[in-house]
Amino acid sequence: MSTYSSPPKQPKxxxxxxxxxxxxxxxxxxxxxxxxxxxxxxxxxxxxxxxxFDRVIPKLFNPDWTATSEVALKIWETVLIAFAGSLMAAILAIPLGFLAAQNMTRSKILTAIGKWILSAVRAFPDIILAILFVVAVGPNAFAGVLAIAIGSTGMLGKLYSEVIESIDMKVIEAMEANGANKIQILFYGVMPQIIPEFLSYAIYRFEVDIRASSILGIVGAGGIGTMIIFASSNRNWNEMGLILLAIIIVVTIIDFISARIRRKIV
Structure with a gap:
């Protein structure tokens, strides 16, 4: 009966x-x-x-249920801010993604410009953008939508460009060889390859934006963050507990739903 021995370990x-x-x-x-x-x-x-710890934590676990309607209204506003901002970003990121993709522009200068624009946009945190837009358009939910939209455009544009650069170029070359024009190549050669991943990234970004929009109200950009700053300023930890519970529930539900949608898309 033959025996097998493992190869000797290489000395470190x-x-x-x-x-x-x-x-x-x-x-x-x-x-x-x-x-x-x-x-x-x-x-x-x-x-x-x-x-x-002894003064605050017990109150956080004893929510003030009398503020349920107000918290529900603000958390719904937070979801709408995230949705509107994510939708705007998903649309704005498409041309920037194509501009930053080397295999689409075939110009190092244009690609560099596209990547520079996306990097410049990503350099600003959402809270800084929210402060700028609150100054520009006033303390309202629209400022939060703009902050989410601009902040998410940079990241989605980068992801979109990477998706575009990874497509099968043999399909494009075959269509060009058969006389297809640019519009036909875009709609029948490029779009079918990138749409599933575009949608997946856009939905994932919506999950992230839900969390981001929860704190934008701290600087006056609408949403549940406004109640957070008032509750903390007034030391109303019972109401703060209800706000945190609402955020946890909403984020968990959206994460679950979006994960199922992304699994079916990709």
């Missing part, structure tokens, strides 16, 4: 061991330097946390 390189140790020491030194530079009175911080 001494250089790799030293490299890993050095990387660990550098990361540890960065963390230590960071915490020492913050200048936090850890004793006072833990003391305040212990005092607030």
């Amino acid at each position: 390189s001494t250089f790799k061991k030293i490299k890993r140790i050095l990387i660990f020491l550098v990361i540890a030194a960065i963390y230590i330097w960071t915490f020492l530079g913050i200048e936090i009175d850890w004793g006072r911080a833990f003391e305040r946390m212990a005092n607030n």
Whole structure:
């Protein structure tokens, strides 16, 4: 009866061991330097946390149900802000995605311009965009929609461009060889390959925007964030507990529904 033995393990390189140790020491030194530079009175911080824990946490788990109708109205407004912003972003990102795709423009200059525009848009956090639009159009839900739309356009445009660059170019070449024009190639060669992933990314971004729109009201951009800032300012932790519960329920439901939709699309 023949027996089989596993191949001998290759000895670990001494250089790799030293490299890993050095990387660990550098990361540890960065963390230590960071915490020492913050200048936090850890004793006072833990003391305040212990005092607030007994005072705040029990109230968060005892929601104020009398504010249910107002919270429901604001959470619905939050969902609408996220939906409108995501829809605008999904549309605006399409031309930018084509512009940033190397295999579509076939021009390094145009591709670089498209990628630069998308990078510049992604550089601004949603909360900063919300502040700018609150100043521009006033403290209302429309400012939140614009902030979500512009913020999501950068990320969706980047994802769209990567999808476009990964399509099967043999289909395009075959259509060109048979005399198809640009419009026919777009609708019959490109779009069927990219639409499923475009929809999947747009739905996923809607999930992200639900979370983002929950805090935009803190700066006056509408949604449940407005109630969060009022509840925290008034130390109304019972109402804050109801708001957090509503956010958790809505986000969980939307995540579940969108996950099922994306599985069927892709």
